[in-house]
Amino acid sequence: MNNLKVFVFSILFLLHALLVKADEGMWLPNLISKLNYADMQRLGCKLTPEEIYSINHSSIKDAIFQLVNETNGELVGFCTGEIVSKQGLMFTNHHCAYDAIAKLSTLEHDYLSNGFWAKNYAEELPTDIFASRIVRIEDVTERVLENVKDDMKEEERKKLIRKAIEKIESEAKENTHYQAKVKSVFSGNEYYLFVFEVFKDVRLVGAPPSSIGKFGGDTDNWMWPRHTGDFAVLRVYVSPDGKPAKYSKENKPYEPIYHLPVSIKGVKPNDFTMIMGYPGQTERYLTASGMEYKRDVYNPTLINLVGKKLDVWKKYMDSSKEIQLAMASNYAALANGYKLWQGEVLTLKKTDAIYKRSKYDEQLENWIKDGKIEKYGNLIQEYKEAYKNMSEPIKHLIYVSFCLLQGSSQIMSIQPFLALEPLLKNKKDNEKAIQETIKDLKEKAKELFKNYYANIDKEVFKIMLLTYINDIPKEQQLTFFTNDLMKNYKGKTIEQKIESFLDQIYTKSIFTDKQRMDKFLENPSEAILAKDPLIIFQKSLLGEYQFKLIPAYQQANSKFNTLDRKYFKAIKEFDPNRILYPDANSTLRLTYGTVQPYKPKDAVYYNYITYLDGVIEKWDDTHPEFKVHPKLIELYNKKDFGRYADETGKLPLAFISNNDITGGNSGSPILNANGELIGIAFDGNWDWLCSNFIYNKDLQRTINVDSRYVLWVIDKFAGATNIINELTIQ
Numbered sequence: 001m002n003n004l005k006v007f008v009f010s011i012l013f014l015l016h017a018l019l020v021k022a023d024e025g026m027w028l029p030n031l032i033s034k035l036n037y038a039d040m041q042r043l044g045c046k047l048t049p050e051e052i053y054s055i056n057h058s059s060i061k062d063a064i065f066q067l068v069n070e071t072n073g074e075l076v077g078f079c080t081g082e083i084v085s086k087q088g089l090m091f092t093n094h095h096c097a098y099d100a101i102a103k104l105s106t107l108e109h110d111y112l113s114n115g116f117w118a119k120n121y122a123e124e125l126p127t128d129i130f131a132s133r134i135v136r137i138e139d140v141t142e143r144v145l146e147n148v149k150d151d152m153k154e155e156e157r158k159k160l161i162r163k164a165i166e167k168i169e170s171e172a173k174e175n176t177h178y179q180a181k182v183k184s185v186f187s188g189n190e191y192y193l194f195v196f197e198v199f200k201d202v203r204l205v206g207a208p209p210s211s212i213g214k215f216g217g218d219t220d221n222w223m224w225p226r227h228t229g230d231f232a233v234l235r236v237y238v239s240p241d242g243k244p245a246k247y248s249k250e251n252k253p254y255e256p257i258y259h260l261p262v263s264i265k266g267v268k269p270n271d272f273t274m275i276m277g278y279p280g281q282t283e284r285y286l287t288a289s290g291m292e293y294k295r296d297v298y299n300p301t302l303i304n305l306v307g308k309k310l311d312v313w314k315k316y317m318d319s320s321k322e323i324q325l326a327m328a329s330n331y332a333a334l335a336n337g338y339k340l341w342q343g344e345v346l347t348l349k350k351t352d353a354i355y356k357r358s359k360y361d362e363q364l365e366n367w368i369k370d371g372k373i374e375k376y377g378n379l380i381q382e383y384k385e386a387y388k389n390m391s392e393p394i395k396h397l398i399y400v401s402f403c404l405l406q407g408s409s410q411i412m413s414i415q416p417f418l419a420l421e422p423l424l425k426n427k428k429d430n431e432k433a434i435q436e437t438i439k440d441l442k443e444k445a446k447e448l449f450k451n452y453y454a455n456i457d458k459e460v461f462k463i464m465l466l467t468y469i470n471d472i473p474k475e476q477q478l479t480f481f482t483n484d485l486m487k488n489y490k491g492k493t494i495e496q497k498i499e500s501f502l503d504q505i506y507t508k509s510i511f512t513d514k515q516r517m518d519k520f521l522e523n524p525s526e527a528i529l530a531k532d533p534l535i536i537f538q539k540s541l542l543g544e545y546q547f548k549l550i551p552a553y554q555q556a557n558s559k560f561n562t563l564d565r566k567y568f569k570a571i572k573e574f575d576p577n578r579i580l581y582p583d584a585n586s587t588l589r590l591t592y593g594t595v596q597p598y599k600p601k602d603a604v605y606y607n608y609i610t611y612l613d614g615v616i617e618k619w620d621d622t623h624p625e626f627k628v629h630p631k632l633i634e635l636y637n638k639k640d641f642g643r644y645a646d647e648t649g650k651l652p653l654a655f656i657s658n659n660d661i662t663g664g665n666s667g668s669p670i671l672n673a674n675g676e677l678i679g680i681a682f683d684g685n686w687d688w689l690c691s692n693f694i695y696n697k698d699l700q701r702t703i704n705v706d707s708r709y710v711l712w713v714i715d716k717f718a719g720a721t722n723i724i725n726e727l728t729i730q
Contacts, residue, residue: 027581029052030138040274055135064668067131067202069128075130077132078096085726085727088236089234090202090235091233097204100204102325104204115207121235137588140191169181172195181194201237202237203235208717213229213230215228218625221339223685227610228654237254264729267609275591277588277681279584279589281692282662283583285567297390299342303345309460344693362380410509411538413511420524423437465498509535596701608656611653615653631717656685656704658702662691666682668680679704
């Protein structure tokens with residue numbers, strides 16, 4: 001490459017780096033003083049880095065919590081919440097608390113439909129939500145990679161890294177109640193230690209009815225303009241001595257290190273905004289071939305399968321209030337992903353996202369060819385081949401996982417019951433162990449049949465089985481379909497054989513009928529487990545799944561570890577002035593920007609703010625997603641907005657900013673230049689739903705429910721002045 005080309009590329013990417021710093025990026029907050037603070041000041045930030053993130057003094061990071069679920073002993077983050085009072089009060093999104101609200105709801109006390117507001121601590125309801133707070137973040141790259149060499153085999157590298165991480169995590173937790181996790185960024189080129197504490201008693205304090213908290217439903221999901229009051233109120237509790245503890249009546253409200261003041265001053269275009277939270281997963285450094293793989297293979301596979309399941313669920317939910325309440329949370333979660341995957345495909349097809357990334361790939365490839373080929377090889381071409389080789393294994397893996405192992409909701413619940421098999425072989429010697437196992441299984445059985453409808457499960461399973469048979473070529477299908485199904489079940493056609501198979505499952509399996517399960521647990525028998533048709537089916541799948549499909553996928557996927565590490569080294573050398581931010585990985589991040597309107601297409605302009613007027617305009621009693629609560633209509637007609645109205649006398653509801661967020665940021669606080677809460681982030685926008693892969697400052701927007709609307713609903717609509725009185729309102 002000649003010197004002129006080098007100069008041109010350097011200038012282009014220096015300009016790109018400056019643009020990136022303005023709005024793009026989910027940054028580690030411990031690095032902002034070094035990387036971002038000057039740019040944040042330029043945009044209007046009035047906080048110091050120490051006021052945002054400090055390990056020596058109270059700071060904003062101490063008010064930012066991750067909402068987590070415990071699954072099989074593992075903590076899985078799913079949303080963000082922020083502490084807003086000295087008594088551990090926490091704001092988050094309604095859709096983040098939706099599962100907890102649904103579980104607490106009954107036909108007699110339908111908190112999803114009617115809302116819930118506790119008047120005092122005694123009325124607050126326990127949930128299964130946990131919440132964690134970051135204590136400190138530390139760069140441990142040198143320690144983790146101390147003995148790692150570039151020419152090591154992948155397995156040897158992983159072993160050394162795993163050993164170093166275990167030591168670092170163990171040291172961080174020693175003699176404390178803290179937990180610790182080392183996470184890699186930039187595909188294993190850097191490592192950071194996150195030390196955190198987990199609070200296991202989180203209670204529901206308040207939630208608006210779904211006609212507010214979920215207004216617009218799936219129709220408005222990912223859309224702007226938006227009129228959803230997507231918020232809920234929780235409280236963190238601790239033991240009497242102030243330590244994190246499981247639920248107990250003796251626990252007391254958490255006294256936070258820091259809580260956020262709430263601003264009702266409002267926002268206007270170009271105001272500085274900052275969001276801190278726990279974004280889930282992004283893939284911002286995908287090559288163009290990776291984005292094409294998402295568009296053409298991965299997403300369409302999920303869309304096809306998930307859509308079929310949702311159609312069945314929706315049919316039954318529309319027919320019964322009981323079923324609707326029972327399945328509401330699962331449906332909402334799956335429907336959210338379904339629309340996101342559709343939006344990603346659409347934006348990748350209709351925008352210039354892939355073209356822009358392909359031009360970058362081309363420039364990098366030309367730079368490598370001009371003197372770096374020995375070091376980086378044919379990197380971009382290798383990516384193309386790797387994604388091509390990945391397509392078939394991943395598609396089959398998804399089909400088996402979703403259509404077969406999750407075709408019935410009961411299949412994945414089988415594993416704990418298999419622990420009985422070896423014990424029952426010799427009942428006399430294992431009597432005590434059997435009793436303990438049965439006690440545990442009885443608790444699991446309660447959950448297994450909670451909100452379970454065998455007829456719905458059967459219909460979904462049938463559709464999933466037939467979809468697998470019709471979509472996966474016969475020569476690739478698992479032997480259950482090419483052998484067992486053909487030999488062991490009656491019928492002339494495939495559909496008849498499937499019906500015969502399902503009849504066995506739903507008339508004989510202990511996992512599809514509570515009475516059969518209860519009878520079994522009272523008198524457990526090895527023979528019953530051995531003959532159970534759902535267990536037989538699951539076992540027939542797992543062998544091929546574990547020893548055929550998984551290895552095929554792992555072989556295809558294994559090349560990406562090396563390619564990704566090499567890629568990050570290449571782009572750092574190619575463009576040394578570019579400041580890179582790591583992909584989101586469910587760890588605490590900071591993103592900053594400004595309040596901004598946008599123009600998505602020709603002759604269309606979207607203002608930066610919406611008002612309660614829009615709810616009334618969308619009001620439609622014939623559409624379940626657009627019904628409006630009578631009291632809200634009454635307050636609107638009276639224009640009873642109190643101190644929460646803006647200077648025009650209208651009640652602001654939501655606003656947009658160009659902050660860079662993704663899933664997991666739901667519930668995150670959006671703060672003004674002084675660090676005051678001006679809203680709660682809850683969504684992205686349809687016009688740039690490929691934001692997990694590439695940022696676009698002109699089209700990508702974060703949708704936030706305005707703090708003024710949140711407080712108005714709590715105060716005027718709910719009359720929950722006990723909550724208002726706890727807040728520090730500016």
